[in-house]
Amino acid sequence: MKKKVVGILAGILALTNLNVVDAASACSYEKQVELSKVAGSVKAVYEEASQKVDSSLYAPTNETVGEVELYREYFKIIFTNITKEIYVKVMNDYNDEVKFIRYKDTTDGMYTLNWYNLDDVVNFTFEIYSSDETDCRNEKYFTNYLVTPMYNDFYETIMCEGITDYLPCQKYITVKMEYADQYEQISEYLEVVENEKKEKEENKKWYENIGDFVKKHKVAFIAGGSIIVIAGVAIVVVNIKRKRESVL
Numbered sequence: 001m002k003k004k005v006v007g008i009l010a011g012i013l014a015l016t017n018l019n020v021v022d023a024a025s026a027c028s029y030e031k032q033v034e035l036s037k038v039a040g041s042v043k044a045v046y047e048e049a050s051q052k053v054d055s056s057l058y059a060p061t062n063e064t065v066g067e068v069e070l071y072r073e074y075f076k077i078i079f080t081n082i083t084k085e086i087y088v089k090v091m092n093d094y095n096d097e098v099k100f101i102r103y104k105d106t107t108d109g110m111y112t113l114n115w116y117n118l119d120d121v122v123n124f125t126f127e128i129y130s131s132d133e134t135d136c137r138n139e140k141y142f143t144n145y146l147v148t149p150m151y152n153d154f155y156e157t158i159m160c161e162g163i164t165d166y167l168p169c170q171k172y173i174t175v176k177m178e179y180a181d182q183y184e185q186i187s188e189y190l191e192v193v194e195n196e197k198k199e200k201e202e203n204k205k206w207y208e209n210i211g212d213f214v215k216k217h218k219v220a221f222i223a224g225g226s227i228i229v230i231a232g233v234a235i236v237v238v239n240i241k242r243k244r245e246s247v248l
Contacts, residue, residue, distance in 0.1 A: 027136035039128035039142035041081045042088060046115070046148050048172075049076045075148050077113040077124070082106050085134050086141070089127045094120060102131065118151040121176050149174045159186050163193065 025032055050071040079088060082103055090099040094117055101111045115122070128142040149172035154160050160169035168177065168185045177185075 022139065025136045025139060027130070027134060027139075031134070032136070032141075035085060035130050035134065035136075035139075036141050038081075038083055039086055042086070042126075042128050042142065042144070043080050044077060044124070044126055044144065044146045046075045046077045046146065049074055049114075072116070073118065073151065075115040075118070077115055077146065077148070079106075079111045079113070079126070080109060082109045082111060085131055086128050087131045089129065091125045091127075092122050094122045115148060118148075118172075121150045121174055122148045124148065147174065150176060154182060154186065159183075159190065163189065 022032065027035065050073045053070050053072045079101060082088060082101060084103045087103070088101040088111075090101065090113065091097075099113065101113075103109065105111055124146040126144055126146070127140055128144075130136050130139045130141060152169070152171055152173050154169055155164065155171045160166075163169050163186075164171065166186070166189055167173065168182050168189075
């Protein structure tokens, strides 16, 4: 039941991004419904990528850098399901750049936008319009969103070595944090990790000490154990004897 409710809510949220059919449109009702479906099928995802750059551009002098290879990381934002009847308008809150993607710019309906600004979390908005291939061109039929994370400057520091699964130390983060706050969070986490490590070592040392003590005194432990067993048998025998005597 819960899955059904989630599915219904997801469907409602998706429909809220679709434009209501416009009675003033030059396209028929049926065509507008068709365009709405086509526009709603346009998807955008991002994936991490890197490319080799000319190391000489980053040399402090005219001298060569040597055999060092430098790579620049970026995101590939991939748009799919673009058809001749629609085009995509892409905007973001990082700069004022607006990108239009038409079918002729794609490869079988797929277009890749390379995004190099990884110093901030970026919100992308992409709107889908009807193209010149329709009778109702430039009508907006769908709006959707995509968020790309930012590169984490702490990721490759000594502080984050071995704890890159901890959120403030992950390679990419979706929430921009103040340097001081991030440093404090990592420091506190490292303190907790160190305390847990010490506790484990102390527990391990305690068990090892007990084990060593038993090994050194195993003869006494075995003898003691035998005495306890014998004493137990004696008690049982005495009890049985007493019971028998009482019967007689």
